[in-house]
Amino acid sequence: MGDMVLANMMICIDCKITALVTAIVGDRSMLQTLSTASSLWNPSQRSACLEIVEFQRSQLSSLSPCPFYLKFGSKSVQKGRALVSGTFPYACQRPKQYPASKKPGEYPQNMDLPPVLPKKKKKPYPIPFKEIQKAARKDKKLAERGVEKPLQPPKNGLLVPELIPVAYEVLDAWKLLIKGLAQLLHVIPVYGCSECSEVHVARSGHNIQDCKGPRSSKRRGLHSWVKGSINDILIPIESYHLYDPFGRRIKHETRFDYDRIPAVVELCIQAGVDIPEYPSRRRTNPIRMIGKKIIDRGGYVEEPKPWRAVYPSSSSIIDLDTCGACERFPPPSPEDVPIIAQETMNAHETVQTGVTKLMKKYTVKACGYCSEVHVGPWGHNAKLCGEFKHQWRDGKHGWQDATVSEVFPPNYVWHVQDPKGPPMRSALKRYYGKAPAVVELCMQAGAQVPRRYKPMMRLDIIVPESEEASLVA
DSSP states (O other): OOOHHHHHHHHHHHHHHHHHHHHHHHOOGGHHHHHHHHHHHHHTOOOOEEEEOOGGGGGTTTTTTOEEEEEEEEEEEEEETEEEEEEEEEHHHHHHHOOOOTTTOOOOOOOOOOOOOOOTSSOOOOSOHHHHHHHHHHHHHHHHHOOOOOOTTTTTTTOOGHHHHHHHHHHHHHHHHHHHHHHHTTSSSSEEEESSSSSEEESSSOOOOOOHHHHHHOOOOOOOOOEEHHHSSOOOOOEEOOOOSOOOOOOOOOOOGOOEEEEEHHHHTTTTTTTTTOOOOOSSOOOOETTTEEESSSSSOOOOOOOOOGGGGGOGGGSSOOTTHHHOOOOGGGHHHHHHHHHHHHHHHHHHHHHHHTTTTEEEEEESSSSEEEESSSSSOOOOOOOOTTTTTTEEEEEEEOOOHHOOOOEEEESSSSSSSSBBBBGGGGGGOOEEEEHHHHTTTOOOOOGGGGHHHHHTOOOOHHHHHTTTT
C-alpha cells in the first residue's frame, strides 16, 4: 500500500515538473530526459537514492527569453519504516553575453567626438539631482532628531592612509609631465588661435572654419594662428590653497590672503602630501556635524601667512607650476625625444588615474557656469564668476561636484595622421578624429598611444581626397 502511495506521489511530481519546464522552456521534446531519470528510481528499494537531471543551455530554446537553465534532483530517504522522497529543482543562471563592442576591457571601433557644452546654460550635475535630494532629506531627518551625521575619512577631516602613496605618486608624475612637455615643445610645434581656445599640434595651423572668436566673421571662421605654449597643452586650473579646509570660508574681501596653486597640487596636499611652503592642518580627532552645522571642529587655529617667493627660480616648488617651464628645460637631443615622449605619456596616464582615485574620496567643487575649481568640502565666497547670468548671483559661483575633466582637462585637439602633409580642410572634417593635446603631442614625438584613445582618433579611417569626398555615400 505504501509503495502505491509513493508511486502516485512520483507521478504527481513528474506532472508538476513537466508543467514547470514547459512553461519556462516551451519545448516538450526535451522532457524525455526527465521521464528517463524518473524511471531509474525504484520505490521498492529500502534505501536512499539521488538522481540529478541537468538541462544545459544547448537544450533550451534559443528564442526563450529565460536567462536560466534548469537542474532537478530526486532524493529519497528512509526514516524508520516510512520512505520519504522529494524532487528539488535548481535554477542556474546563464553566463552574461556581451556584444562585440561592450565586452569589459574592449573599446568600440570608433567613438563620437566629445560634445561642446553651451556656455549659456548650466553644466549638468555629475550626480543625479534626485540622489542629491534624497541624501539631503536623510541628513535633515537626522538633524531634526539631534543625531550626528555619520562621517568617514576624509569627510571627517582625517586622512585616508591608503591614498597617501597615491597622492605622492600623482605629485611626482605631475612634475615629470610638466618637464616632459616643456622639452617636447622645443621639437614639436604647437599653434593656438589668438581669438578662441582652439589648439593645433602640427607644423602649421589647419584650415577648418570653426573659429568662434569675436572677429571670426571677418575671416569666414578661419583661425588666427600664433605660436602656442605649454599652457595651451596643459590647461592651468588653479585653486586656493587652504590650511584648514574645514575652517573659515574664503570671503571676497580676503581672497588675496590665500595662495593660488594648481588644483592637482592642492588635491595632493589635502590627501597627505607635505610641502613646507604650503602647510596643511592634520587633524587627529574627527570633526562632528549635525546636518550642515559643524558642532566640533577642534577649534580655530591661526593660519600661517601666505608664502610669497622673493626669488621664484630658487624655490623648490617652481617645478609644480607651468610658468616659465620652457625656459627652465633645454631642448632634448634627437635620440632622447621618443624616450621623453613615452615617459610624458605614462606620466599623463598616472596623473589622470591618480586624480580619479583621489576624487572618489576627497571632495572637489566646480562652478556650474565657469571653470573655477575649489578643493574642499564647500566652495569659497569670492564673487569672481562672470559667465551666464552672473548678475543674478551677484558674481557668486554656482558650486556643484566636480568631475575629473574639470580638475584635469584633456583639451581635445584634431588628430593629424600625417604631420608633414597638407593642412586639414573643412570639407573633410567628418573624417578627422580628436585626441587630448598631451596625447597628440607625445604621439607625434614617438610615444605609443593608449588603447582607450584610439577609437576617438579614428585611426582606421582613410581620409579621402577632396574630389573623392563628394562620391562617398
